[in-house]
Amino acid sequence: MLAQATCVLQDLHALASACCRTAHLLHSVKLVHRDLRMPNVVQLGHQHYMVIDLESAANLKAKCLPKNFHCVLKTCSAEALDAAGCFTAMYCIGALLKEARPSLSSPQVDTFIHKLMAKELSAEAALMYLQHEWSP
Numbered sequence: 001m002l003a004q005a006t007c008v009l010q011d012l013h014a015l016a017s018a019c020c021r022t023a024h025l026l027h028s029v030k031l032v033h034r035d036l037r038m039p040n041v042v043q044l045g046h047q048h049y050m051v052i053d054l055e056s057a058a059n060l061k062a063k064c065l066p067k068n069f070h071c072v073l074k075t076c077s078a079e080a081l082d083a084a085g086c087f088t089a090m091y092c093i094g095a096l097l098k099e100a101r102p103s104l105s106s107p108q109v110d111t112f113i114h115k116l117m118a119k120e121l122s123a124e125a126a127l128m129y130l131q132h133e134w135s136p
Helices: 002-028 089-100 107-117 123-132
Strands: 041-045 048-051
Touching (some): 002 048, 002 089, 002 123, 089 123
16 A cells, blocks of 8 residues: 555656646746646656646736636636736646645645645746655
8 A cells, every 4th residue: 555655646746747847948938838737737658747738828927817807727716826916837736736636645745735836936946846855
């Protein structure tokens, strides 16, 4: 049972890494995905994931919810906006991981998800956290 839980947590770590690497890459060219959720992540192999569906990508500083705008994206909500009203992928990655998280979790996983959803980590900081604080 412990080996199975460890394997599941390693899969979750690989999923988190893929999402954070994608967010970091997009942010480096001033873009944000805006639709990070499980249907937009494919598993290519054992612990190997890829984020797809970039049709909703936008300028990193674009307002997701301007006045009188109805956003049809499930992830486009007030929780996904930063203090300046700009869309943040990190909240969405946290929500995605919370949904995918196994029932047998760990304090490191729970803390990481909390920090993402609280928008306390940038994509770069999240990658560092995955490398140093939550290693599989």
